[in-house]
Amino acid sequence: xxxAPHIIKDFDLALAELKNDVLTMAAKTxxxxxxxxxxxxxxxxxxxxxxIADDDxxxxxxxxxxxxxxxxxxxxxxxxxxxxxxxxxxxxSMNLERISDHATNIAKRAKKIIATAELIDVTLVxxxxxxxxxxxxxxxxxxxxxxxxxxxxxxxxxxxxxxxxKAATAQFxxxxxxxxxxxxxxxxxxxxxxSLERVGDLASNIGEDSVYLDRxxxxxHMSRGERELT
Amino acid sequence: MVTTSPSDPMTELATPVESPAKASPSTKANNPNxxxxxxxxxxxxxxxxxxxxxxxxxxxxxxxxxxxGKVTALIGPSGCGKSTLLRCLNRMNDLVDTSKVxxxxxxxxxxxINAHDVDPIELRKQVGMVFQKYNPFPKSIYENVAYGLRIQxxxxxxxxxxxxEKSLQRAALWNEVKDRLNSxxxxxxxxxxxxxxxxxxxxxxxxxxxxxEPCSALDPIATARIEELIAELQEEFTIVIVTHNMQQATRVxxxxxxxxxxxxxxxxxxxxxxxxxxxxxxxxYVSGRxx
Numbered sequence: 001x002x003x004a005p006h007i008i009k010d011f012d013l014a015l016a017e018l019k020n021d022v023l024t025m026a027a028k029t030x031x032x033x034x035x036x037x038x039x040x041x042x043x044x045x046x047x048x049x050x051x052i053a054d055d056d057x058x059x060x061x062x063x064x065x066x067x068x069x070x071x072x073x074x075x076x077x078x079x080x081x082x083x084x085x086x087x088x089x090x091x092x093s094m095n096l097e098r099i100s101d102h103a104t105n106i107a108k109r110a111k112k113i114i115a116t117a118e119l120i121d122v123t124l125v126x127x128x129x130x131x132x133x134x135x136x137x138x139x140x141x142x143x144x145x146x147x148x149x150x151x152x153x154x155x156x157x158x159x160x161x162x163x164x165x166k167a168a169t170a171q172f173x174x175x176x177x178x179x180x181x182x183x184x185x186x187x188x189x190x191x192x193x194x195s196l197e198r199v200g201d202l203a204s205n206i207g208e209d210s211v212y213l214d215r216x217x218x219x220x221h222m223s224r225g226e227r228e229l230t
Numbered sequence: 231m232v233t234t235s236p237s238d239p240m241t242e243l244a245t246p247v248e249s250p251a252k253a254s255p256s257t258k259a260n261n262p263n264x265x266x267x268x269x270x271x272x273x274x275x276x277x278x279x280x281x282x283x284x285x286x287x288x289x290x291x292x293x294x295x296x297x298x299g300k301v302t303a304l305i306g307p308s309g310c311g312k313s314t315l316l317r318c319l320n321r322m323n324d325l326v327d328t329s330k331v332x333x334x335x336x337x338x339x340x341x342x343i344n345a346h347d348v349d350p351i352e353l354r355k356q357v358g359m360v361f362q363k364y365n366p367f368p369k370s371i372y373e374n375v376a377y378g379l380r381i382q383x384x385x386x387x388x389x390x391x392x393x394x395e396k397s398l399q400r401a402a403l404w405n406e407v408k409d410r411l412n413s414x415x416x417x418x419x420x421x422x423x424x425x426x427x428x429x430x431x432x433x434x435x436x437x438x439x440x441x442x443e444p445c446s447a448l449d450p451i452a453t454a455r456i457e458e459l460i461a462e463l464q465e466e467f468t469i470v471i472v473t474h475n476m477q478q479a480t481r482v483x484x485x486x487x488x489x490x491x492x493x494x495x496x497x498x499x500x501x502x503x504x505x506x507x508x509x510x511x512x513x514x515y516v517s518g519r520x521x
Contacts, residue, residue, distance in 0.1 A: 004514060005519065078517065079505075079518075080513045080516055082517045083504075084506075
């Protein structure tokens with residue numbers, strides 16, 4: 001992104017504030033996801049409740065970012081990379097809000113699993129979470145640094161997450177058949193890894209928005225070859 | 231009235247002269263999606279221009295093609311040469327004694343407009359102009375529109391009536407003035423006067439309409455009416471507009487050329503110039519970073 005200052009200083013301030021709000025929202029979202037998994041693995045119902053409660057902060061930040069974006073469009077008529085930055089910020093905040101919703105879903109299901117006897121197989125969620133979190137971290141970096149190459153890489157890496165998700169779902173499905181009386185918990189675990197798989201999809205969307213921000217190129221729904229950045 | 235038909239381009243101006251060998255085509259960097267020669271209404275080919283008989287050039291080796299039937303915006307900070315270039319297109323600069331095209335050619339439909347046998351009066355019938363400050367003649371609304379036709383020798387009342395009505399309708403002014411055609415044009419509002427000037431310009435059926443900041447003296451409603459009019463007129467005319475209002479350039483134009491210090495910095499589709507320009511100077515200008 002062009003880093004030269006604008007003639008109107010308030011324009012620079014408004015853009016910086018918008019970026020700060022998106023990064024704050026991203027940090028809170030990632031933190032919510034991390035704590036939801038910690039709650040599941042550590043059998044911590046209180047932590048689950050915190051994640052569920054803190055989702056409101058992320059929802060509020062989505063509203064703040066939309067309002068700030070609209071205000072920038074109305075007041076300063078941004079052009080070129082500034083326009084792409086405002087549009088990308090608003091789209092990224094929408095994806096972050098949905099990721100935080102998935103963190104809340106995971107926390108709610110964690111509470112239900114915690115309420116029953118300890119289940120060793122919850123640890124099978126961990127590698128799925130680790131990769132989903134890596135994708136989310138890199139998606140946020142690609143936006144923060146305007147790094148289109150990193151953003152474009154997420155789509156391929158999301159395929160790896162899909163494989164992990166399918167393997168984990170298959171394992172949980174087998175356990176439902178093998179074990180007596182724990183099917184409810186395994187169904188919750190299937191939905192938890194499903195949420196993590198969706199986090200990967202949404203991180204990939206953020207990566208695509210970062211490519212648009214950096215290169216003005218819309219790579220959505222393109223084949224692997226077409227997504228290559230020169 | 232000059233009545234050149236579309237299949238008979240500019241025959242009144244002069245016999246076409248041999249074009250020089252293609253001179254300095256625009257660089258790929260500043261003109262990445264050039265307009266092909268066959269789609270061009272105006273070819274600007276390595277043009278330099280001076281107001282002091284060639285001592286200093288205010289336009290420097292400008293090359294780009296302006297497409298037929300489209301709106302092309304010329305943008306850039308004050309003094310960048312955009313209005314000078316616009317005035318070169320109908321040789322309005324001939325009125326400045328010391329002015330001179332020092333290099334290159336401007337060809338309209340293949341004809342070098344600065345060739346010695348081109349009559350600038352005939353040229354201006356084909357290349358009309360609308361100015362920043364609306365300037366109707368101190369005559370009636372009817373006579374303003376009929377003026378160009380009368381000096382072309384048309385005296386038939388029915389023919390004049392028809393042409394005046396058609397021009398006022400094309401300029402989206404007919405419904406507002408049809409009941410007071412004999413009233414003074416100076417009694418109209420600013421926006422109406424500017425639309426009257428557009429009606430006067432298009433009454434003689436030019437091929438090209440040049441507009442030099444046509445809305446800068448108008449309020450937002452009158453500006454919107456003119457912009458709507460530009461969109462309608464582009465089906466019949468090739469329009470070149472100079473504007474300082476970048477939002478206006480994005481709204482009305484298909485192609486945009488950015489000038490700075492007499493040079494063409496970048497020329498591309500308007501959405502590219504304002505969405506993803508190739509040259510940093512363009513990006514800095516359109517995004518308000520120009521120091």
